[in-house]
Amino acid sequence: MRIQANHVFFSYDRLPVLTDINLDIREGTLTVLCGVTGSGKSTLLRLLSGLAEPAAGTILLDGGQAAAGNVSMVFQQPETQLFAGSVHQELEYGLAERGVPGPQRLELIRSALARVGLPYDEFGGRSPFLLSGGEKRRLCIAAAIASLPGLLVLDEPTAGLDPQAAGSLLELLHGLRRSGLTLVIGTHDLDSFLPIADEAIVMSQGAVHYSGPASTLSADPLVLTGAGLEPPAYSRLGHRLRQRGLLAELPDSLDSLLAALAEQPLPAPPEEAPPASVQIPRLSWSGGENLLPAKGNMAGRSSAATDIQTASARKPWQRLDPRVKWLGMVLGTLAVLGMQALLPLLLASGLITGLMLSARIPWQRTIRFFRPFLLMFLFLWLLSALTWSSPDYKLGPVGLSLAGMERGGLNVLRFLLLVALGFLFTETTTGAPLREALEWGIAPLKKLGIRTRNWSLAVSVTLQFVPWILDKLAQLQLALNSRGRKARGMARYTPRQVALLIVPLLILVIGMGDELATAVESRGYDPTKERTPAYLLSWQNRDTLVMLCILLAAALLWTVSRFS
Numbered sequence: 001m002r003i004q005a006n007h008v009f010f011s012y013d014r015l016p017v018l019t020d021i022n023l024d025i026r027e028g029t030l031t032v033l034c035g036v037t038g039s040g041k042s043t044l045l046r047l048l049s050g051l052a053e054p055a056a057g058t059i060l061l062d063g064g065q066a067a068a069g070n071v072s073m074v075f076q077q078p079e080t081q082l083f084a085g086s087v088h089q090e091l092e093y094g095l096a097e098r099g100v101p102g103p104q105r106l107e108l109i110r111s112a113l114a115r116v117g118l119p120y121d122e123f124g125g126r127s128p129f130l131l132s133g134g135e136k137r138r139l140c141i142a143a144a145i146a147s148l149p150g151l152l153v154l155d156e157p158t159a160g161l162d163p164q165a166a167g168s169l170l171e172l173l174h175g176l177r178r179s180g181l182t183l184v185i186g187t188h189d190l191d192s193f194l195p196i197a198d199e200a201i202v203m204s205q206g207a208v209h210y211s212g213p214a215s216t217l218s219a220d221p222l223v224l225t226g227a228g229l230e231p232p233a234y235s236r237l238g239h240r241l242r243q244r245g246l247l248a249e250l251p252d253s254l255d256s257l258l259a260a261l262a263e264q265p266l267p268a269p270p271e272e273a274p275p276a277s278v279q280i281p282r283l284s285w286s287g288g289e290n291l292l293p294a295k296g297n298m299a300g301r302s303s304a305a306t307d308i309q310t311a312s313a314r315k316p317w318q319r320l321d322p323r324v325k326w327l328g329m330v331l332g333t334l335a336v337l338g339m340q341a342l343l344p345l346l347l348a349s350g351l352i353t354g355l356m357l358s359a360r361i362p363w364q365r366t367i368r369f370f371r372p373f374l375l376m377f378l379f380l381w382l383l384s385a386l387t388w389s390s391p392d393y394k395l396g397p398v399g400l401s402l403a404g405m406e407r408g409g410l411n412v413l414r415f416l417l418l419v420a421l422g423f424l425f426t427e428t429t430t431g432a433p434l435r436e437a438l439e440w441g442i443a444p445l446k447k448l449g450i451r452t453r454n455w456s457l458a459v460s461v462t463l464q465f466v467p468w469i470l471d472k473l474a475q476l477q478l479a480l481n482s483r484g485r486k487a488r489g490m491a492r493y494t495p496r497q498v499a500l501l502i503v504p505l506l507i508l509v510i511g512m513g514d515e516l517a518t519a520v521e522s523r524g525y526d527p528t529k530e531r532t533p534a535y536l537l538s539w540q541n542r543d544t545l546v547m548l549c550i551l552l553a554a555a556l557l558w559t560v561s562r563f564s
């Protein structure tokens with residue numbers, strides 16, 4: 001399948017991530033997509049797979065738009081997205097979603113499993129969760145190729161695998177390429193993938209730095225260093241040996257380097273040469289140019305990163321002392337909980353909306369956060385309006401009371417405001433300041449023998465867990481979409497779909513909890529010991545001003561709720 005990207009642009013929450021991408025990937029080729037972290041590889045892969053839409057420009061597959069089943073994507077660490085009871089069911093899910101009729105599925109599943117080296121008779125009935133890491137990765141590739149796509153997109157396919165499993169996965173991908181499948185692989189592992197690639201795309205700061213034959217990257221390492229990447233080890237060694245006249249041709253893989261060295265043994269080092277362990281010369285190109293990432297380019301990146309940090313530090317919300325935000329959160333919560341009438345609740349809604357706008361939280365993120373709550377609150381509101389005796393309205397056998405609707409509406413609004421306060425707080429405060437301020441606030445309780453550090457750690461971890469879970473949920477949704485699931489709106493939340501999201505999510509949450517516990521233990525965490533603060537609290541005049549505003553607003557809300 002031929003892929004053409006024409007003047008493609010993409011942004012996350014108004015942050016430009018891809019700029020003017022133009023590509024033409026030939027059918028039946030294996031293309032490596034590389035670039036430093038954050039250069040936009042994963043984003044570009046999602047666009048090529050049709051899982052995200054470009055903000056501008058077009059992506060054409062075989063000259064037209066992508067059709068269902070045409071493209072499959074295998075995400076980073078895809079085994080975290082397994083959910084079915086057996087290997088057979090895992091593959092059948094994607095085929096069913098893509099509308100493949102039942103009788104044809106078994107043959108496709110058998111063939112896909114055979115292609116990835118997991119014979120159906122041996123693996124079909126096994127639980128995906130009990131396979132080895134390398135087998136799980138193969139299973140995910142089988143699930144992706146079962147529908148016979150024209151293009152297979154993989155993001156970091158060898159990440160987290162041991163060298164042996166990574167080596168055999170590489171063989172598998174090479175085999176798929178030989179069978180005529182078009183592959184685009186995003187990776188940092190150029191040593192492994194460059195030798196088997198036909199084409200290469202090098203990304204730098206959201207733009208295409210190089211697009212062309214993969215062999216050029218091995219022959220001219222400056223292309224990679226110019227994008228902040230290190231050339232493969234075989235290429236660096238080959239270049240150095242060639243400079244010294246010890247090699248006739250530049251190698252295009254580790255194997256060819258070894259073969260060339262076997263034909264032409266290296267001369268013995270001169271007697272007076274110092275032992276390698278004492279003086280290890282740095283590999284350098286002619287003219288002494290260092291192989292480390294090009295300085296100009298990296299300096300550009302780090303200054304860009306500093307600019308972003310400074311810009312975010314300039315945001316007034318980020319500069320506020322976290323104790324002021326805790327005060328606002330606690331007073332706001334108390335004020336909202338004490339409100340019984342509509343007027344003060346509306347006043348508080350206006351105030352919190354104003355604060356959220358001033359915090360400049362991207363609206364897409366806000367919508368994503370509130371959507372599940374809105375559905376739940378709507379349901380609770382309707383539930384509280386239900387009545388069997390003297391209903392004001394009748395919907396068939398169900399009666400609704402006006403007073404119940406009013407009471408339920410006020411409660412729902414109150415909960416929504418509490419959720420909004422928490423959202424505002426966690427979106428504008430990172431973990432360390434949040435914990436330091438809380439610890440400062442509850443420090444007096446230490447005198448009563450209470451372990452306040454345990455409390456503050458628990459609160460900050462809990463608050464930070466919510467955005468983490470939401471992000472994982474979005475990733476799982478995307479992974480289901482990549483298997484052919486395209487449903488939007490309410491159809492996304494059928495009981496089956498919810499189950500397919502909940503199983504891997506629970507496993508991820510348990511895994512995360514386990515990792516956290518191990519990390520805390522391995523750092524020798526002892527709540528009784530003093531520790532160096534991760535964030536230094538510093539109270540400024542502006543904090544006093546904001547504190548006065550908070551006290552005034554709380555007094556105003558309290559007065560209005562008393563007299564309405």
Ligand SMILES: Nc1ncnc2c1ncn2[C@@H]1O[C@H](COP(=O)(O)OP(=O)(O)OP(=O)(O)O)[C@@H](O)[C@H]1O
Nearest residue numbers: 012013015017035036037038039040041042043044
């Ligand atoms: N969901 C998101 N919301 C906001 N920004 C995002 C999101 N996903 C990625 N980004 C940002 O977009 C930029 C490109 O990210 P992307 O994941 O495409 O990079 P990458 O080259 O694949 O990085 P890596 O090699 O670390 O996986 C980064 O600056 C990242 O912070």
